[in-house]
Amino acid sequence: xxxxxxxxxxxxxxxxxxxxxxxxxxxxxxxxxxxxxxxxxxxxxxxxxxxxxxxxxxxxxxxxxxxxxxxxxxxxxxxxxxxxxxxxxxxxxxxxxxxxxxxxxxxxxxxxxxxxxxxxxxx
Amino acid sequence: xxxxxxxxxxxxxxxxxxxxxxxxxxxxxxxxxxxxxxxxxxxxxxxxxxxxxxxxxxxxxxxxxxxxxxxxxxxxxxxxxxxxxxxxxxxxxxxxxxxxxxxxxxxxxxxxxxxxxxxxxxx
Numbered sequence: 202x203x204x205x206x207x208x209x210x211x212x213x214x215x216x217x218x219x220x221x222x223x224x225x226x227x228x229x230x231x232x233x234x235x236x237x238x239x240x241x242x243x244x245x246x247x248x249x250x251x252x253x254x255x256x257x258x259x260x261x262x263x264x265x266x267x268x269x270x271x272x273x274x275x276x277x278x279x280x281x282x283x284x285x286x287x288x289x290x291x292x293x294x295x296x297x298x299x300x301x302x303x304x305x306x307x308x309x310x311x312x313x314x315x316x317x318x319x320x321x322x323x324x
Numbered sequence: 325x326x327x328x329x330x331x332x333x334x335x336x337x338x339x340x341x342x343x344x345x346x347x348x349x350x351x352x353x354x355x356x357x358x359x360x361x362x363x364x365x366x367x368x369x370x371x372x373x374x375x376x377x378x379x380x381x382x383x384x385x386x387x388x389x390x391x392x393x394x395x396x397x398x399x400x401x402x403x404x405x406x407x408x409x410x411x412x413x414x415x416x417x418x419x420x421x422x423x424x425x426x427x428x429x430x431x432x433x434x435x436x437x438x439x440x441x442x443x444x445x446x447x
Contacts, residue, residue: 209427212442219384225362227350234357236406239348239413261342283359284442285432286425290362292433302409304332309408310415319335319407 209286216247217289223259225290230297230308231280237301238309240269242291254279256293275299332409339370340412346382348413353420353431354403360424361432363392365414377402379416398422 208215218224223241230237240258242250245266249257256277260267270276276298283292302309312319331338341347346364353360363381365373368389372380379400383390393399399421406415425432435442 214437214440214442225348227359227362229359236350236352236359236415239350239408282437283433283445284435284437285362286427286429286434287432290432291437292359304409306409309410309413310406311409312407314337314405314407314414317337319337322406 208288214284215288216244216284216291217287218244219289223261224288226256226258227290227292228256228277228301229292229294231294232296235308236310237277237295237297237307238269247291250279250293251282256295269301270298273299273303275301277301331411337407338411339367339407339414340410341367342412346384347411349379349381349416350413351379351400351416351418351424354417355419358431359433360400360418360420360430373402373416374405379418392424393421396422396426398424400424 207213216224222243226240226242228237229235241261243259246257246259249266256269256279258267258269277295279293279295281294300307311322313322330336339347345366349363349365351360352358364384366382369380369382372389379392379402381390381392400418402416402418404417423430434445436445
C-alpha cells in the first residue's frame with residue numbers, strides 16, 4: 202500500500218506534523234458534542250496526552266508544552282480520539298473539569314459572527 | 325479597552341492570522357453537529373467565504389485559494405460562524421451538499437484511535 206493510501210485507509214497511526222512540527226487538535230465535549238477549543242500539538246504534547254489521558258498542547262506563544270488546566274485545574278480528560286483522513290488533525294472528545302476557556306466561558310466559541318458583528322451565542 | 329480585551333470581549337471581528345497568514349476553521353454539520361473537516365483560511369479565503377456564503381480555504385499544499393467542492397460539487401453552505409476567544413479559530417456550521425471528505429466519507433474524521441490502532445468510527 203502506498204504511503205498516502207496507508208495514511209488514509211490503514212490502521213496505522215502516523216500523525217502528520219506540519220513544517221513547525223504541529224498538528225491541529227479540536228476539543229469537543231464528550232457528552233454534548235459542543236466544540237470547546239482548538240489547540241496545537243507537537244509530538245511531545247501528543248505523547249503526553251496519549252500517556253496520561255489528559256489533553257496537552259504546544260503553546261505557540263510560549264513555545265512549550267502545556268497541560269490544559271495545569272494552573273486552573275480545568276483539565277480535559279480525553280475519552281475518545283478521532284483522526285482525520287490525512288492524519289494532520291485530531292478531535293479529542295473530552296470530559297472537562299470546569300470551564301474550558303480562560304475567560305471563564307464553558308467554550309472558547311462563545312460568540313457568533315452576525316453581519317460583521319460579534320454577538321454572544323444563544324444558549 | 326485594550327486590544328486583548330477588545331479581541332476577547334468586544335463586538336469587533338478582528339481575525340488573528342498566524343505568521344503564515346492563516347487561521348484554523350473547523351467545519352461542523354449544521355444539523356447533526358458532527359465535525360466534518362478542519363481547514364485553514366487566509367484573509368482571501370475568509371473574505372470569499374463571508375461574501376459567497378460557501379466555505380473557502382487556503383490550500384497549504386497547493387498554496388492557493390480553494391473553494392470546497394469546486395471539483396466534486398460537494399460544497400459547504402455556511403449557516404453560522406462562531407469565533408473563539410482570541411479570534412484565531414472559527415467554527416463554520418454548514419449544510420454539506422455531499423460527503424465532505426475526498427475519500428467519500430461523510431466526515432474526514434472516520435477513524436478512532438483505539439489502543440494505538442485506527443479503527444472505523446461506529447455509526
